[in-house]
Amino acid sequence: MARSTHAVFTHDGVRISYDCYSRGIREAVVIICPGFFQSKNTLTFQRLAQALAHDCDVLCLDFRGHGHSGGLYTFSAQEGADLEAVLDFVKARYRRIGVLGFSLGAAIAINTVSDRRHGVQSLIAVSAPFAFEEIEFRFWTPEAIRIGLTGLERGAGCRPGNPLFKKERPIDTIRNCSGVSVLLIHGTNDPIVHPRHSRKLYEVAPEPKRLEIMEDGSHGEGLYRQDPTRFLAVVQAWLEVTCP
Numbered sequence: 001m002a003r004s005t006h007a008v009f010t011h012d013g014v015r016i017s018y019d020c021y022s023r024g025i026r027e028a029v030v031i032i033c034p035g036f037f038q039s040k041n042t043l044t045f046q047r048l049a050q051a052l053a054h055d056c057d058v059l060c061l062d063f064r065g066h067g068h069s070g071g072l073y074t075f076s077a078q079e080g081a082d083l084e085a086v087l088d089f090v091k092a093r094y095r096r097i098g099v100l101g102f103s104l105g106a107a108i109a110i111n112t113v114s115d116r117r118h119g120v121q122s123l124i125a126v127s128a129p130f131a132f133e134e135i136e137f138r139f140w141t142p143e144a145i146r147i148g149l150t151g152l153e154r155g156a157g158c159r160p161g162n163p164l165f166k167k168e169r170p171i172d173t174i175r176n177c178s179g180v181s182v183l184l185i186h187g188t189n190d191p192i193v194h195p196r197h198s199r200k201l202y203e204v205a206p207e208p209k210r211l212e213i214m215e216d217g218s219h220g221e222g223l224y225r226q227d228p229t230r231f232l233a234v235v236q237a238w239l240e241v242t243c244p
Contacts, residue, residue: 001053008089010081017068018061018086021053028096028243031086032060035103035220039067041155044221051232061086065159072161076104076132080112087118098122098243103220107170113180114173122242124183124235127190127220130171130197174205181242182209185234187217
């Protein structure tokens with residue numbers, strides 16, 4: 001399959017880099033939104049994109065402050081503009097659009113997709129916090145440290161900006177996702193964001209929706225690294241129905 005790197009510019013002038021995985025002209029695309037400290041250049045996200053690209057085109061982006069994108073990371077405050085720029089590009093080229101976000105990337109995806117003008121049909125949010133200020137920040141636990149070390153793949157890293165900018169709360173914005181099929185995925189052993197976050201998001205999300213709690217599952221892309229077969233089965237089955 002062909003993999004190519006491209007870039008778009010946000011309305012505030014930040015260059016956003018993304019990789020496109022394509023087997024040819026297709027009607028559907030899935031946009032992958034990595035979480036904090038992760039990028040499209042890590043082996044984990046390259047493998048995930050390649051696996052999903054068997055069924056549709058896949059775009060994997062670097063949020064500002066990550067990978068080959070410009071700017072500084074603002075922990076979901078301004079990154080919605082990054083995803084908006086990519087969505088503006090794809091919605092003129094594809095009839096069906098899905099978004100797959102991880103951790104803070106999932107929070108950004110929820111906040112952005114809730115604006116229905118972007119035309120997204122399917123949203124998958126993995127280990128999403130319902131509000132940034134409610135994240136437990138349990139980074140000091142042995143499991144959290146282990147997950148952090150596992151995520152230190154080549155290509156990972158971040159150029160942080162101001163963490164104090166006002167941020168949208170996914171618990172508020174997900175209510176506006178009417179017409180979007182929403183799948184929330186969380187692991188019971190998530191050491192960073194407690195599963196209660198996805199449960200609360202599920203409670204207020206409009207139909208159609210589904211909550212998938214993975215027993216013994218870890219955090220974010222760690223769910224894929226931990227058990228690729230199980231994770232892909234859930235994601236691909238959802239996309240087959242909601243973004244065929």
